[in-house]
Amino acid sequence: MAKMTMTQKILASKANIAQLTAGELILVDLDMVLGNDITSPVAISEFNKIGKKEVFSKEKISLVMDHFAPNKDIKAAEQCKMCRDFANDKEIINFFDGGEMGIEHALLPEKGLVTSGDVVIGADSHTCTYGALGAFATGVGSTDMAVGMATGKAWFKVPSAISFVLKGKLNKWVTGKDVILHIIGKIGVDGALYKSMEFSGEGVSTLSVSDRLCICNMAIEAGAKNGIFPVDEKTLKFLKAAKAKTPKIFSADQDAVYDEVYEIDLSEIKQTVAFPHLPENTKTFDQIENIKIDQVVIGSCTNGRLEDLILAAKILKGKKVAKGVRVIIIPATPKIYMQAMQKGLFKIFLDSGALVSTPTCGPCLGGHMGILAKGERAVATTNRNFVGRMGHVESEVYLASPAVAAASAITGKISSTKEVL
Numbered sequence: 001m002a003k004m005t006m007t008q009k010i011l012a013s014k015a016n017i018a019q020l021t022a023g024e025l026i027l028v029d030l031d032m033v034l035g036n037d038i039t040s041p042v043a044i045s046e047f048n049k050i051g052k053k054e055v056f057s058k059e060k061i062s063l064v065m066d067h068f069a070p071n072k073d074i075k076a077a078e079q080c081k082m083c084r085d086f087a088n089d090k091e092i093i094n095f096f097d098g099g100e101m102g103i104e105h106a107l108l109p110e111k112g113l114v115t116s117g118d119v120v121i122g123a124d125s126h127t128c129t130y131g132a133l134g135a136f137a138t139g140v141g142s143t144d145m146a147v148g149m150a151t152g153k154a155w156f157k158v159p160s161a162i163s164f165v166l167k168g169k170l171n172k173w174v175t176g177k178d179v180i181l182h183i184i185g186k187i188g189v190d191g192a193l194y195k196s197m198e199f200s201g202e203g204v205s206t207l208s209v210s211d212r213l214c215i216c217n218m219a220i221e222a223g224a225k226n227g228i229f230p231v232d233e234k235t236l237k238f239l240k241a242a243k244a245k246t247p248k249i250f251s252a253d254q255d256a257v258y259d260e261v262y263e264i265d266l267s268e269i270k271q272t273v274a275f276p277h278l279p280e281n282t283k284t285f286d287q288i289e290n291i292k293i294d295q296v297v298i299g300s301c302t303n304g305r306l307e308d309l310i311l312a313a314k315i316l317k318g319k320k321v322a323k324g325v326r327v328i329i330i331p332a333t334p335k336i337y338m339q340a341m342q343k344g345l346f347k348i349f350l351d352s353g354a355l356v357s358t359p360t361c362g363p364c365l366g367g368h369m370g371i372l373a374k375g376e377r378a379v380a381t382t383n384r385n386f387v388g389r390m391g392h393v394e395s396e397v398y399l400a401s402p403a404v405a406a407a408s409a410i411t412g413k414i415s416s417t418k419e420v421l
Helices: 006-015 040-050 074-090 104-110 125-133 142-151 176-187 202-206 209-217 233-241 306-316 334-342 345-352 402-411
Strands: 025-029 032-036 061-064 094-096 119-122 136-139 153-157 160-167 195-200 226-228 260-265 272-274 282-284 295-298 326-329 377-380 396-399
Touching: 006 025, 006 119, 006 136, 006 195, 006 226, 032 040, 032 104, 032 142, 040 074, 040 142, 061 074, 061 104, 074 094, 104 125, 104 209, 104 334, 119 125, 119 142, 125 136, 125 209, 125 226, 125 233, 136 226, 142 153, 160 202, 176 209, 176 260, 176 272, 176 282, 195 209, 209 226, 209 233, 209 306, 295 306, 295 402, 306 334, 306 345, 306 402, 326 345, 334 345, 377 402
Parallel strands: 032 061, 032 119, 061 094, 119 136, 160 195, 160 260, 195 226, 295 326, 295 377, 377 396
Antiparallel strands: 025 153, 272 282, 272 396
């Protein structure tokens, strides 16, 4: 009998099948179906074509108005209104708008809406974030979201897996963002195509839950179906604080089959930047010359958590943003916004010359709150740097950690923390 990976065990449990192998097609019960203000309207239109009067569950659907919200134009307003009307009509409990709205992949874990052992689909590619909590979570198209809302089920081809065995501990000012950029630089943007990226090893315990959320968030940037971490004390403490439902813990069989195994020594990872126009185009600071920038964005579902803002504030405290550089700080949720304000982080940011935005995906996808003009360069803690991702097709996005982004804000060029501390 073939041994199963962590992902395969979760899928087997939700398909009510004892044994799975990679490549099988299975029908799985869903614990959460997620959509945002861009993808949900398409799903709602398809749901209406199915002809069902009710959604499969009023509790297991989440609609988050975060991409073009607060509404940036008439079309965005119409999209949000369509979601609002649907949520009201179907009595969907987890509808987040206005002052309750946060960036979806930070909001759902914070609200305890996802737990270990869950199967989660979201009409957003970065749904894979929740693998940090020991869930199988993956992005789907809006049609799959519609069927999920109607039936509570989804079809999957069981993925094979790549094992990443972590050892050692990160050095100061090096973060989970550097880890995942290092890995994507190593294996490429299609290096884990339709595979599970499964993390294990003694190094896992040294990573914060925030680091793990960041790493799983960008699994899709390596082409992965999902990223997933084992459930440990840090995971359980996080879930308890979020008042999530009782976790169901799965772990890979000792002799589970992996397509490849990579050993990663965390202590050897350096601050890393992904250059335009792919996340795999990574460089460390021994390879980076004088590159001037126009904008810095610290936020997104990748790096908008409190830990990220605290890190940026430590570097910006008592310093000034370089003249001519716009710095936008975006806390990921209202709770994070409040915590950052109460900790005095906003004063540090504003004193430095940065500005603070309400929670929104905003500039990450070229939505609003920081679009780039022709020829402009930005350092961003976001997850993608494709051509035109943050504005004009002749603008450039450099992906980095909050520490590197904050250091770059001070110098006006892509900089490591060593240059400012």
